[in-house]
Amino acid sequence: MQIPTARLLLIGLGVVVLASFLPLWASGYVLGLLILAYYFGVFAMAWDLLFGFAGEVNFGPTFLIGVGAYTAGILDNLYQPPIWLCIAAGTAAAITGGLVLALPALRVRGPYFGLTTLVAVLMLQNFIVVDAHLTGGEIGLTVPDVISISDTTNYLIALWFMAISGAILFSLSRSPVGLILQASGQDAVQAGALGFNVTKHKIAAFIISAFFSGLAGSLMVFYLGSASVGTFIDVTVGVQIIISAVLGGRRTILGAVLGAIFLIAMSEALRPLGDLSNFIVFSMALVVVLLYPNGFFGLLTRTREDA
């Protein structure tokens, strides 16, 4: 049996409340890592909604994130409006990006759509490198403002942002709309024959995914105080997001957060190994994907079922 939505949300709330007390004893270094992990968690959850539920293989999650982050960052850099305005603009830009991305998805299927998403990332990356006076190019964009310089504040913002995003996305995935999305993703013909407008639902999924990706990207810019291709857009970043979602458990939304925290914690723990660390982390991810295709979350819920 599936664990009831309300109970899972309650468990989640408990964990988040406990995690809110972490700044009392954890070092700024650990908090910094966790902040990144939380934003990554939101990226991965937004990706899971699009792939796990709507069935659209988006190989370029960083396109939506990057459009959001850079829009917010450039706006702040040029005109210094209030930060919330930059964040709103970044989110809006990501939604526009999501709609643009949705157009090919409605025409081509499977691997071809995946390819268009990859190309979108490369185009964005190219644009940023070429248009250096606006974007900071390869060196990166320095953003004059940050939300806060306090680790604790930044940590709490990231934590609760992730918690609220997770609650919304998770509830959505278990709602009637989530069910229709899943049906559309798995068998569009049958969903149509049952009277569901598949196109409408898929576009909605793109918009929602873009909203959370863009919002998280914009927030992260104002935490880091900078934006660079290496942190927001590079294909490797996209792959890490996808691995987080798959490690945590596809089609579970919440699992994506577990995957993101695991991935960032492992890279950090293995940092002394230098370049070898990435190799080990990716190998571990490969093993998990091959042996436990349902991911951490699948593993957790299965043991509960057996018990």
Added chain:
Amino acid sequence: MTTIERAHLEVSGLTKRYGGLVAVKEMSLSVAAGTILGLIGPNGSGKSTVMKLIMGIERPDGGSVRINGVEVCGWPSHRIARMGAGIVFQHSRPLHRQTVLENIKLALLPDKLTRLFADPQTDERARAIAARVGLTGVLDRRPGTLPFADLRKIEIAKAIARDPQVLLIDEPFAGLTAKETAAFSDLICELRDDGRAVLLVDHNVKSVSRLVDRIIAMYVGERIAEGSADEVMRNETVRRVYLGGTIETAARPESSFRDAATPFLEVDKVSVHYGKAQALEQVSIHVHEREFVAVVGLNGAGKTTLFNTISGLLPYAGDIRRQGATLRGQSAAAIARGGIVQCPEGRELFTDMTVRENLDLGGQHLPQDESDSQIEWLFELFPILRERQRQAAGTLSGGEQQMLTIARALMMKPKLLMLDEPTLGLAPVILEQISKALERLRQTTPITVLLAEQNVTFALPHADRVYVLEHARVVWEGDPAKFATEGGAGYL
């Protein structure tokens, strides 16, 4: 005219082309409220396409589809569904992570993005529908743990959840046991008695005759007969399509083959399952060297499964022997290299390559001169291919593609050639050309052929021996001359 006025579903002049192939031509039918119409036809006749066109899954090239008087032709399927049409697909594709109850609830949801909580009545209604189709006991189970018949019931439950006035059902009884079929028939009758218009799509008259009020028979995209089940069964054209008219047979007696004691190929009590559905049940056949053996049966009988099993593509119980030595454990590639070559039903040509390149690819393992002379011989067998050498395979007509498929398989110089439905969807004139080529193969080469067909007219003249496959089992075996009197009964 009263029946027309009460008709829930009216189709006229419906046409669908795929490239140059006319899949459905000027099809007309009407189903009145509270009646069942059977739409039958052999594989490739276009009956499933008609159903998809009505439902808006495929876009018609012309014609009219009216549901309760409203013209819906060309609409997307979700709007046609909302006009009151529902479809039961042949293959069940439920959501596997959700329970049976949730799968039924899905079908009850409104097409709205703003509905984040289901109506409180949804649960009650889903349970009522489940009770009606007989799923009450398994509501909280996942589809993956259920037997095949229950999966079919989920499909029916989903289709009737929106209370459709027009219900389309694709091959209602495929894969069901006799007892399950009876229960399913009762359910369909109940749905008819609710006042719905039901369209049953199936292969033959026999399977739906007890249910239907009327039957329309299709062949190669066109209607060939309409009437009661009896009338259609007596119809000359229908009999010719299914049984063949006067069939001339030229069988060589089994004792004339040298390897009478140990046949070239022996399939010994082979059983195959697809998940929960039994695809082959204790099937035993044998083929002697140089013999032409036909396996006839309707779509879904298990012909392709049998060929795929022999080719080493499927796990099976039982044994398959080539010249007395078991094939178990050999890879598909090894079996093909050993001379057992399959010519697949789907043709599977490399459509972007030219005819010549496709043939060269088939002769990859041969020395160049041998490959060239083999191609030369094939061009004599199929002269049209010589003309088409430089043309991309995808641009050939259906018949030419079929010839190329056979030719490519022959490039591998097979000892045993397995031909899977070479006549699928082909016009009679093309059949004749392929027929002639097969006869030449039989007369002039030492090749052994195993032919799977539902077109008996095509299969019997070439066959030395015939097996009839029905519902995963061999139900008749014998001389083609006796087929019409013995094996043919019950084939319609």
